Amino acid sequence: MQIAFDNSYASLPDRFFARVRPAEASAPRLVKLNRPLADELGLDADWLSGPDGVEVLAGRRVPEGAASIATAYAGHQFGSFVPQLGDGRAILLGEVVGRDGRRRDLQLKGSGRTPFSRGGDGKAALGPVLREYVVSEAMAALGIPTTRALAAVLTGDPVVREEVMPGAVLTRVASSHIRVGTFQFFAARGDVEGVRLLADHVIARHYPDAAAAERPYRALLDGIIARQAALVPRWLLVGFIHGVMNTDNMQVAGETIDYGPCAFMDEYDPATVFSSIDQHGRYAYGNQPRIALWNLTRLAETLLPLLDPDPDRAVADAEDALKAFAPSFERHYHAGLRRKLGLFTEQEGDLELAGDLLRRMAENSADFTLTFRHLAEAAGPAGDAEPVRSRFIDPTSFDAWAEGWRARLAQEPQDAETRRAAMRAVNPAFIPRNHRVEAAIQAGLRGDFAPFEELVAVLARPYDDQPDYASYMDPPEPHQRVTRTFCGT
């Protein structure tokens, strides 16, 4: 046996999933294997990249011991409830326990139809597979909880979208693929026992401390809320826009999941939306905390029967839990903003200072990533402010702000070099800029994966100076701007 599966989700009752076989790919070809991740998982990278391994990654061969299931879930999509979604184009091969003792799912995304496919073909096109690979791995390198990309393979079969595209499969790794929508699936059917079994599974797997708590289900809800309240600020602090924060795309262990229409913003503007299907800006950059709370409220609703037999008390309990989201989110977000500005201590007025900078950035179409990255250079007494001030249409707007910032820095205990290093460790130089992702995809569609390879390599070290790849820091030229991303179907 080449993969030591240790499946737990597949031992839940039959109504949690459907047993399926992936579609047979006609001519599997490896595009990329994530060797470091394979090693971390205790998988044999040489075998995986060999003919047998690639057949497994393409869904052509189901390895011994695999669960091979499509999981059931529901979800609110753009605010409307859909009682049955489920893995319509994904198959959970099974779980493995890595070298670090962590249990993780191996899932094939794009591996063909399942009983949950509804009208879809169950497939994924090469472009979205490359996008998910690049962006999810970039997020991991940024230190943000996320699903990972283990491999991308071409199936050899066409996928019909607006055009005919090459079909591909992404092998995704996640601590699990359980979503808020998974809870909703059972709750919507009045299947309280299903909700309970799922909650117990999630507690055992992701929130072991909750098992020992006086009220395990309340502790579970608190835990999920706390992880989302820590995750979403991480997105905001790097300019990430998820793009499709439906409840079926919120994973309960607190990892970013579903990189369909996601994008990083270039110029700072909280109203930024990239997704072509998000016409009303529901999932705009600045709305993400509000939507996260909305989704968590939907989760809390599913847990009501477990929280208290008395419905009124259960609602009060859920409301009490949800109240923790805003202060917890703010604590994380504000702490992150301080670090981005090079402030180690906390003083009154810090948030106003940060807010003032963001306002000026928005007014001056300043690049989010470069403004913060270059702040480090401006921080010292002999600091060079030119790289940052020149990001502003009116550089004197930055100068006016920087006066107050320097006065504030003067009250910090750190020496300039320590501060500079600390700022550079939280303000990335390299993010997956849309025009770069798009260029890598376009080259990949022509059969040239060199730009994709290079982009993945550069983004693996987002906080390092990489002088040879400095152009990857550049915002798009006007003709390179990508303002719309398409949903990853």
Ligand SMILES: Nc1ncnc2c1ncn2[C@@H]1O[C@H](COP(=O)(O)OP(=O)(O)OP(=O)(O)O)[C@@H](O)[C@H]1O
């Ligand atoms: N080509 C397709 N064929 C069948 N079902 C699909 C297809 N594309 C999306 N779906 C299903 O539509 C629903 C919503 O899709 P969404 O884009 O959120 O998810 P996804 O990108 O397929 O998967 P994930 O959330 O696992 O990353 C899911 O149930 C998904 O399985």
Ligand SMILES: [Mg+2]
């Ligand atoms: Mg999804």
